[in-house]
Amino acid sequence: MEVSYLGGESYAVATRGHTQLTDQPATAGGADTAMTPTELLVASLSSCVAFYAGRYLARHGLNRDGLHVTATFTTATDRPARVAGVRLAIRVPGGVPPNRQAALLAVASHCTVHNTLRHPHNPVGRHRVRHARYRHDRPRQISERPQRAPLTAPGHC
Numbered sequence: 001m002e003v004s005y006l007g008g009e010s011y012a013v014a015t016r017g018h019t020q021l022t023d024q025p026a027t028a029g030g031a032d033t034a035m036t037p038t039e040l041l042v043a044s045l046s047s048c049v050a051f052y053a054g055r056y057l058a059r060h061g062l063n064r065d066g067l068h069v070t071a072t073f074t075t076a077t078d079r080p081a082r083v084a085g086v087r088l089a090i091r092v093p094g095g096v097p098p099n100r101q102a103a104l105l106a107v108a109s110h111c112t113v114h115n116t117l118r119h120p121h122n123p124v125g126r127h128r129v130r131h132a133r134y135r136h137d138r139p140r141q142i143s144e145r146p147q148r149a150p151l152t153a154p155g156h157c
Contacts, residue, residue, distance in 0.1 A: 010034065038075070042086055046071040048111035053090050056107040060100060066093035 001015040009030035010023040022037050024030025035043065050069040057064040068091040076084040096104055108114075 013040075038073075038083060041083065042071050042073045045086060045111075045113045045117065046088060048113035049088055049090065049108045052111040053092075053104060053108040056104050057092065057096075062092070062096060062100070063094040064092070067091070068093075 001013065004012045004014070006012055006021070008023070009028070010021060010033060013020045013022065020040070021034035022040060023032060023034040024036055025032045030036075046069045050067060053069070054064040054067050057067065070089045070091070071086060073086045074084045076082050090104070090108060092104075
């Protein structure tokens with residue numbers, strides 16, 4: 001996965017031939033042309049839950065047409081800047097038989113993103129800043145140094 005600066009507060013995230021843009025709201029200095037990285041985090045969780053719920057419905061012969069997951073989130077008011085909570089609601093227009101509702105919720109709550117966020121082990125490793133050094137007579141050389149300060153402002157990202 002690669003992330004590239006586009007200008008202003010906008011970045012392009014690329015993987016497997018797909019590109020997703022991120023930006024900040026105008027109130028945070030951005031142009032509000034795309035979701036924020038924090039919104040993408042919640043979108044990752046929501047779409048993962050929808051995928052697992054959809055697979056459960058299909059596996060049990062239930063219609064997943066119109067399956068809809070709604071997410072709301074809050075950010076922490078203290079430091080460090082982070083998502084404080086996410087609430088998800090799964091709507092299945094055709095309904096789910098009462099004897100299948102608990103199983104659907106159990107499956108949906110064990111999607112890969114949900115498991116990652118819930119797991120006590122922090123999956124995020126150390127960040128590194130790679131400084132490009134150019135010499136006129138040699139190819140580019142890269143050295144790595146640990147990042148020293150967070151780059152996000154509280155409440156935004």
